[in-house]
Amino acid sequence: MAYLLFPLVAGLVLKAKRWSGAFAVGALALCSFSFWALDNLSAVFPGVGQNFSQMTAQIGALRILPSFLLGVALYAFGREHTAPKSWAWPIVAVSAGWVVAVTTLGWWEGLTWFGLAGLLYGLAETSRHGVDAPMSGRVFVFLGAASYALYMIHLPIDIVWFHALEKFGVTETSDLALRVVAVVGVFAVCIAASMVAYLVIEEPARKWVRKLEWPRFKGNRQPSVSPTTP
Secondary structure, eight states: OHHHHHHHHHHHHHHOGGGHHHHHHHHHHHHHHHHHHHTTHHHHOTTTOOOGGGOSTTTTHHHHHHHHHHHHHHHHHHHHOOOOGGGHHHHHHHHHHHHHHHHHTTOOGGGHHHHHHHHHHHHHHHHHTTOOTTTTSHHHHHHHHTHHHHHHHHHHHHHHHHHHHHHTTOOTTSOHHHHHHHHHHHHHHHHHHHHHHIIIIIHHHHHHHHHOOOOOOOOOOOOOOOTTOO
16 A cells, blocks of 8 residues: 555655655654554454554554655655754664653653654664764665565564474463574574575566666657648
């Protein structure tokens, strides 16, 4: 749904340069409102069975669209508003601290949106000002390039991994050390698999698509006729 709406959303948001700040604030408000309205959806509509943060196959578009719009709005805002270089990392630190505070102090979870927005904007500013080390290093850049592959394949790997562990008796009630190893292991497998998928499938496919010769359709143009032509 997000991909299908991307041309429309991007066209509307990115053209409204003077209103980029208003779009960012509006997107934040939409995220907060949607979280508030849908956080207890299963209590209102028992047949839905999912609340906001758990929506996937079941009406997952209601979850993804507000955050997707926020991402586009943040890009538009960052394109028009540059923070001073000395502010970049403090914005990241304050935003990360806000997220930790919300999630550990029992505050309303919808407030997390403000920290996430600040975190994205601040990290983008560290890149703009060239102070994003060590994340600008080759390893982190490569992992970032492979992150879409990670997004696409982590769920099936997760399902197979934990179902296989259950066959060997590793469950949520197992010893803490065993559970930690299981979680660390699935992270390692997912990251390794995403690197392979990026190098073997995604990047070669991208290069192949770019080399394609798309047909060019030219209209049938009639030869111009001079006024003196008999």
